[in-house]
Amino acid sequence: MHEFSLAKEIISQVGRIIPVNDLPQIQTIKIHVGEFSNVMPDSLLFAFNSLIEGTILNNVRLELEIVALKVKCNICQQVHPIQTNSFVCPNCNSRELQLFSGSELFIESILMKDN
Amino acid sequence: MSVLKIERKILEKNDQIAERNREIFLSNKIFTMNMLSSPGSGKTSLIEKTILKLGGQIKFGVIEGDPQTDLDAQRLNSLAIPVVQIITNGGCHLDANLVNDAFSKGSFSQVELLIIENVGNLVCPAGFDLGENIKVVVVSVTEGDDKPLKYPVVFRNSSVMIINKIDLLPFVNSSIDQLSKNALEINPSLKLFTTSCYTDEGLDLWCEWIKNQIIHR
Numbered sequence: 001m002h003e004f005s006l007a008k009e010i011i012s013q014v015g016r017i018i019p020v021n022d023l024p025q026i027q028t029i030k031i032h033v034g035e036f037s038n039v040m041p042d043s044l045l046f047a048f049n050s051l052i053e054g055t056i057l058n059n060v061r062l063e064l065e066i067v068a069l070k071v072k073c074n075i076c077q078q079v080h081p082i083q084t085n086s087f088v089c090p091n092c093n094s095r096e097l098q099l100f101s102g103s104e105l106f107i108e109s110i111l112m113k114d115n
Numbered sequence: 116m117s118v119l120k121i122e123r124k125i126l127e128k129n130d131q132i133a134e135r136n137r138e139i140f141l142s143n144k145i146f147t148m149n150m151l152s153s154p155g156s157g158k159t160s161l162i163e164k165t166i167l168k169l170g171g172q173i174k175f176g177v178i179e180g181d182p183q184t185d186l187d188a189q190r191l192n193s194l195a196i197p198v199v200q201i202i203t204n205g206g207c208h209l210d211a212n213l214v215n216d217a218f219s220k221g222s223f224s225q226v227e228l229l230i231i232e233n234v235g236n237l238v239c240p241a242g243f244d245l246g247e248n249i250k251v252v253v254v255s256v257t258e259g260d261d262k263p264l265k266y267p268v269v270f271r272n273s274s275v276m277i278i279n280k281i282d283l284l285p286f287v288n289s290s291i292d293q294l295s296k297n298a299l300e301i302n303p304s305l306k307l308f309t310t311s312c313y314t315d316e317g318l319d320l321w322c323e324w325i326k327n328q329i330i331h332r
């Protein structure tokens with residue numbers, strides 16, 4: 001259920017970034033959601049769409065880009081995608097891995113209609 | 116159509132307040148532990164036991180997080196330590212701002228170990244930095260040994276895993292070996308403890324470890 005808190009954060013951040021008069025020009029908010037961020041894309045979309053209903057952001061589209069879980073191996077230095085339940089380097093079997101991507105949760109860009 | 120590059124974290128505000136919390140904890144020389152588990156794994160019981168065993172040696176403070184009631188804070192009231200209860204009104208996780216508020220309400224400045232008991236939930240709290248030094252995840256043997264595989268993020272982000280209720284092992288078909296193996300699969304640097312708040316088994320090792328963290332903080 002923390003998707004509702006996240007949707008609120010997105011809306012209030014957009015409110016801080018975009019001047020009030022330009023809010024109706026927003027067409028799409030693009031966000032990146034890591035596969036290893038514990039966020040359910042459908043819940044986040046549902047929360048966002050419920051919260052903007054009847055507001056100035058009414059028809060804004062939230063576009064999610066899912067970022068795959070990848071790790072960087074401390075031993076062989078390679079970057080590989082892995083399954084979320086097995087942190088083993090597919091190349092050298094090492095377990096000394098750093099998260100390379102997959103925990104992202106950020107607003108990438110905002111698309112504005114020209115007036 | 117024009118594109119505005121933003122590249123800002125959705126939880127930017129939370130992370131900023133968490134950073135402020137970290138500075139407050141550091142300047143007061145407070146070691147902070149964020150305790151996470153499913154509902155009822157034994158977080159409050161472990162906190163009670165730990166304080167009973169170490170209360171004479173370490174100055175404790177506790178911030179309790181629950182969706183409703185101050186029952187957990189009431190349980191700790193007899194221990195003569197500062198306790199602040201956060202009621203999230205159904206909210207599924209603590210955030211840095213709630214902790215910041217709670218901290219300013221309690222008399223925590225003399226505290227050496229601040230334990231923050233998060234809302235019972237293995238999903239939502241994992242992504243919210245509170246400014247803590249470490250996350251401690253508690254799993255009880257009655258929950259089954261597959262939990263680390265189902266909730267990998269919290270196990271990956273924690274430094275310690277406590278396997279609790281080991282007195283119940285004879286009655287359930289989960290094994291400590293399998294549970295540990297699954298957790299280490301996700302996070303090989305997890306420090307593991309096995310405990311029972313009924314028989315007190317394993318609590319001494321846990322308390323010994325905590326004492327070391329406080330000495331070297």
Ligand SMILES: Nc1nc2c(ncn2[C@@H]2O[C@H](COP(=O)(O)OP(=O)(O)OP(=O)(O)O)[C@@H](O)[C@H]2O)c(=O)[nH]1
Nearest residue numbers: 153154155156157158159160235279280311312313
């Ligand atoms: N048999 C057994 N029962 C335990 C143990 N630890 C806790 N319990 C019991 O498990 C129940 C839940 O314990 P709590 O300490 O309230 O768990 P919690 O994680 O704080 O629960 P929430 O805050 O509601 O999420 C209580 O009835 C405890 O007495 C243990 O080691 N063995």
Ligand SMILES: [Mg+2]
Nearest residue numbers: 158159187232
């Ligand atoms: Mg509790």
Ligand SMILES: [Zn+2]
Nearest residue numbers: 073076089092
């Ligand atoms: Zn490798």
